Amino acid sequence: MSPRPFAALLLALCACAGQPAAPPKTVIEQRPPSADQIAAAEAEVAKARAEVAAATETAQRARAEEEAARQSRDKALAEAAAAKAAMDAKAREAAALKLAEERTQPDADSPFVYDLFQAQDFRPQVLPLPADPADYAPLAGFQAMDIPADNPLTPEKAALGRQLYHDPRLSGDGQLACYSCHVCEHGLTDGKALGQGAFGKPLTRSAPSMWNIGYHWALYWDGRAASLEKQSLAAWKGANMGAAEPQKIVDRLNAIPGYRAQFEAVFGGPASVDSVPQALAAHMRTIVGGHTPWDRWQAGDPSAVSAAAKLGWDVFQRVGCKECHTGVLLTDMQFHNVGIGMANAEPDVGRFKVSNEEKDKGAFKTPTLRDIGDSAPYFHDGSAPTLEDAVDLMLAGGKPNPWLSADKLKPAQVTAAERAALLEFLKSLDERCEVQAPELPPEA
Ligand code: HEC
Ligand code: HEC
Numbered sequence: 001m002s003p004r005p006f007a008a009l010l011l012a013l014c015a016c017a018g019q020p021a022a023p024p025k026t027v028i029e030q031r032p033p034s035a036d037q038i039a040a041a042e043a044e045v046a047k048a049r050a051e052v053a054a055a056t057e058t059a060q061r062a063r064a065e066e067e068a069a070r071q072s073r074d075k076a077l078a079e080a081a082a083a084k085a086a087m088d089a090k091a092r093e094a095a096a097l098k099l100a101e102e103r104t105q106p107d108a109d110s111p112f113v114y115d116l117f118q119a120q121d122f123r124p125q126v127l128p129l130p131a132d133p134a135d136y137a138p139l140a141g142f143q144a145m146d147i148p149a150d151n152p153l154t155p156e157k158a159a160l161g162r163q164l165y166h167d168p169r170l171s172g173d174g175q176l177a178c179y180s181c182h183v184c185e186h187g188l189t190d191g192k193a194l195g196q197g198a199f200g201k202p203l204t205r206s207a208p209s210m211w212n213i214g215y216h217w218a219l220y221w222d223g224r225a226a227s228l229e230k231q232s233l234a235a236w237k238g239a240n241m242g243a244a245e246p247q248k249i250v251d252r253l254n255a256i257p258g259y260r261a262q263f264e265a266v267f268g269g270p271a272s273v274d275s276v277p278q279a280l281a282a283h284m285r286t287i288v289g290g291h292t293p294w295d296r297w298q299a300g301d302p303s304a305v306s307a308a309a310k311l312g313w314d315v316f317q318r319v320g321c322k323e324c325h326t327g328v329l330l331t332d333m334q335f336h337n338v339g340i341g342m343a344n345a346e347p348d349v350g351r352f353k354v355s356n357e358e359k360d361k362g363a364f365k366t367p368t369l370r371d372i373g374d375s376a377p378y379f380h381d382g383s384a385p386t387l388e389d390a391v392d393l394m395l396a397g398g399k400p401n402p403w404l405s406a407d408k409l410k411p412a413q414v415t416a417a418e419r420a421a422l423l424e425f426l427k428s429l430d431e432r433c434e435v436q437a438p439e440l441p442p443e444a
Contacts, residue, residue, distance in 0.1 A: 122258040122441045126159040130288050138214075138288040140299070142328050145214045145285060151229060151278045153285055160262045161283030163438050164276060169256075170249060172242030173198045178235065178280065181207045184433035187375030188287070193382025198242025204348065206382035211370040211431060212329050214285035221364045221380045223335060224354045228281035236277065246273045258441020289370045290328070294428040305428045311418070312425025319412035321394065321422075324366040324405075330429070335363035338409055339399025340379045348381065361403040371431040391422060 033041075130138035133153045137144040147153050164170055165178045176198050181190040188210040195203050205221055213219070218226060225231035236243050243249045253259045253271045263271040266279070294313070296304035316322060326332045335351035342362045351360035364380045377383070378390035397411035398404055414422065 122439065124156075124159050124163065124258070124262055124441075125438055126155050127162075127286075129153065129155050129158060130286060136285070138286070139212060139290050139328060140295075142215075142290075146217070147214075147285065148227060148229065151281060153282050154266070156262070157266045157279055157282040158286045159283075159438075160259075160266050161279035161281070162286075163259075163262075163440055164279055165283050166437055167440050169252060169440075170236065170241060170243065170276070171198045172244060172249075176241060178232075178241070179435070179437075181240065182210045184435045185374065187211075187371030187373070187431070188433070189375045191376065193377045193385075197239040201239045201242065203239060205380050206377065208367055209371055209375050210284060210287045211289035211368050213287055215329055216333055216365075218333065218365065222351045222354050223365050228284050229277050232277035232280040232284075233273070236280075246276070250276060255444055256441050257444055262441075289368075289431045291432045292370065292429045294425070295328075297428070306424060308421045308424035309428040310425075312421035312423065312428075315414060315418045315422045316425055319395070319414065320408065320410060323408040325369050330369040331366040333365060335360055335365055336405035336408065337362040337364075337398075337401065337403040338394065339401045339404050340364070340383060340393075341381045342399060342401035342403070350380070359403065362401060363403070363405070369426060370429050371433070373427045373430055387423065387426060391419070391426070395419065395422075 129136070133155070135144050136147055136153055168175055168177045168180070170177065181195055182188045183190065185191070189207040193206055195207055197203055208221065214228065218224075219228060219231035225234055233246075235241055236249075237246055250271050250273055253276070254263070259271060263269065263275060267275045269275075293304045294309070297310070316325075324332050324334070324336055335355075337350075337360075339362070341347050347362055349361050351363040351365075352358070354360075372378075373387060376387060377385045378387070384390040384393060393399065394409070395412045395414060397406070398409050
């Protein structure tokens with residue numbers, strides 16, 4: 001059959017069924033992909049997958065790197081912070097050490113504190129002198145002090161000397177000031193039997209009181225220094241202050257503007273190994289006693305001391321204490337052997353070392369009794385711990401030895417009440433000590 005009759009037949013059949021004839025469909029040819037095409041596509045997919053995987057891996061690596069970088073940055077930051085903290089701690093420790101060093105007092109229970117390096121605008125405090133510098137008689141009713149012509153006393157020089165006297169920067173180890181061993185609380189001594197100088201060097205004698213020291217013609221227990229200028233230089237260079245090379249200290253002082261200016265004003269030039277002791281001596285001439293209850297009583301105030309103290313003063317004179325602890329200074333400034341330390345294997349020969357005279361063996365300068373209640377322990381070797389011990393030894397006439405000053409020191413017979421009264425009198429020699437640490441010039 002030809003196609004035409006076949007189509008006509010089909011149309012007829014449809015008409016028979018009563019259905020409208022459907023429009024002829026467009027038939028799209030669905031040919032299956034070739035093997036080549038499949039392989040290429042698969043390759044394409046594989047490539048894309050590989051790219052994705054690579055990209056993922058790169059991204060992961062980048063993330064890991066970023067994380068590592070973050071971690072190492074954190075680590076570096078932490079390390080830097082730790083290092084800085086360590087440095088800060090070190091610096092703080094060093095500063096604390098320095099401050100501690102600067103402020104260290106050899107005597108931990110002394111309330112004295114150096115007020116160092118704090119001043120912003122340093123202005124030296126210039127105190128008025130206790131008397132006319134031209135005719136310097138600072139102790140009421142007593143003669144004028146001998147002042148060397150080449151070191152006249154002025155308020156400014158005394159003020160400068162007062163700072164130096166209180167300044168530990170003067171010592172070899174930067175730890176001790178002159179004042180460290182001559183403090184108020186201990187009657188201008190250090191309160192020790194034998195103290196320690198700079199660098200912890202043990203000293204062989206006890207620190208004496210400074211009251212009215214400007215009146216002494218010979219300084220030290222054996223009187224080996226003939227002036228306060230010489231004594232200051234010796235104390236500064238020697239074991240006490242340990243400034244073996246004083247020029248080095250002088251250079252340091254001259255680098256401190258506040259000192260430099262004062263030395264210029266007072267001595268007309270920078271500090272020197274001579275002018276430092278001159279200023280110290282000037283200050284010490286202003287350490288003047290004379291304000292005890294006993295002084296007030298002697299000046300006419302009967303209520304200034306107790307009845308016991310008055311009786312004690314009588315005993316003191318009667319038993320001959322006054323032979324050596326004489327006058328308003330309560331010392332004759334002479335050298336006597338009262339037997340202290342003479343039983344030692346190698347006794348301190350005292351004045352003998354200076355005079356080379358046999359009679360001076362074991363002789364020491366009579367100490368003042370001003371502030372005696374505060375200056376324990378007693379004697380040149382600090383061997384008497386209490387005032388009672390010292391007084392009993394003196395009442396007994398000292399300790400027997402071939403050089404004893406027996407002409408003046410005799411055993412005394414006193415009752416218990418008289419002994420107690422003697423002690424009362426000695427306590428009426430309490431000085432009013434009002435030392436205040438001066439403000440010190442700060443470092444440049
Ligand atoms: C470590 C303690 C110490 C220091 C610091 C010290 N001294 Fe002394 N001072 C003593 C002792 C101990 C003596 C007695 C030494 C002797 O007689 O051999 C003494 C004696 C003296 C005397 C003699 C007193 C008298 O009765 O004759 C004077 C003055 C004096 N010192 C002033 C100074 C001055 C000024 C300085 C500072 C430059 C100073 N001292 C630093 C312990 C000290
Ligand atoms: C011969 C002179 C002389 C007579 C007298 C004398 N003394 Fe002394 N006195 C001294 C001397 C010197 C010293 C120091 C001795 C030493 O340290 O080696 C001293 C030390 C002292 C001390 C210790 C002072 C100190 O700072 O360490 C006292 C306290 C004392 N005498 C009280 C008296 C009394 C109280 C009498 C009378 C009973 C008396 N003295 C009689 C010469 C004398």
